[in-house]
Amino acid sequence: MFAWWQILLLTLYSAYQIMDELGPYSSAGQAVFAGLISGLIMGDMVTGLYIGGSMQLMVLGVGTFGGASRVDANSGTVVATAFAVGAGMQPEQALAAIGVPVAALLVYTDILARFANTFWGHRCDADVEKMNWGAFNVHYLLGGVSWMLSRCLPIFLALVFGQGLVEVVVNALNNDFAWLAKGLTVAGGALPAVGFAILLRYLPVKKHVPYLLLGFTIAALFSTVFTSIKVVAGDVATIGASDAVASVLADAGVKLSGGTFNTLSMLTIALIGLALSLIYYRDNQQAPAIAAASSVEEDDDDEL
Secondary structure, three states: OOOHHHHHHHHHHHHHHHHHHHOOOOOOOOHHHHHHHHHHHHOOHHHHHHHHHHHHHHOOOOOOOOOOOOOOHHHHHHHHHHHHHHHOOOHHHHHHHHHHHHHHHHHHHHHHHHHHHHHHHHHHHHHHHHOOHHHHHHHHHHHHHHHHHHHHHHHHHHHHHOHHHHHHHHHHHHOOOHHHHHHHHHHHHHHHHHHHHHHHHHOOOHHHHHHHHHHHHHHHHHHHHHHOHHHHHHHHHHHHOOHHHHHHHHHOOOOOOOOOOOOOOHHHHHHHHHHHHHHHHHHHHHHHHHHHHHHHHHHHHHHO
């Protein structure tokens, strides 16, 4: 299922990604980059980006404070991408059946790494008291080794010894448990929505509802434009383009659909109008209060 060099590269990357998250902060330790790099190693970048992007959205609203542990979305992405490509699983199935459980299980290895670092931290404190800077550097670097082992060792074991188990699971999902496979596909597709829900729970949405409506509408419009850009270009050319322009578009690979150009829907116009109206109403409600505060400040300045 996996070549030895693929296991080696995925293991090395899993060791690096946690150190990047703790130190250099090059963003290579984010789930979407984990999907990109894992997809490149496995030879299917599209699947890697899909799983990594979905996992990134799933943990979008999840944050940690202080020394709190969290689900390891990066490691879950690496393992899910590897088995999705190697075993021929659907990306949604791999995300729900492998990625999320692995991300949750690696919370425990994260805790073990933190325990190990307390030992090396005390050694570093002792080295500072003795001014033994050479030993301090060694113990400091060993703390990083414990972090890397907490990620690369479980992933290495999963890639080496988990292939047979995953093959059995995939065969079962394709045959006797096809109903479960459909459920996992639906669950995997819904996971990004969970991340958005968590994020909206902590953002000041009530205070900025107009901008939420505008952002949603604009994002939906851009999604429509980018996913059907050829059809839109064909419709525009059909309506008002000359034969010469239509010929150029055909040479460029744009097929004229022969349909009619559709303007914005009434729902889109209504959402944009509602958002702008709320912004106008809020600004006009705040204007008298701001003017009153300004007048009070001017009166105080005159008295001084």
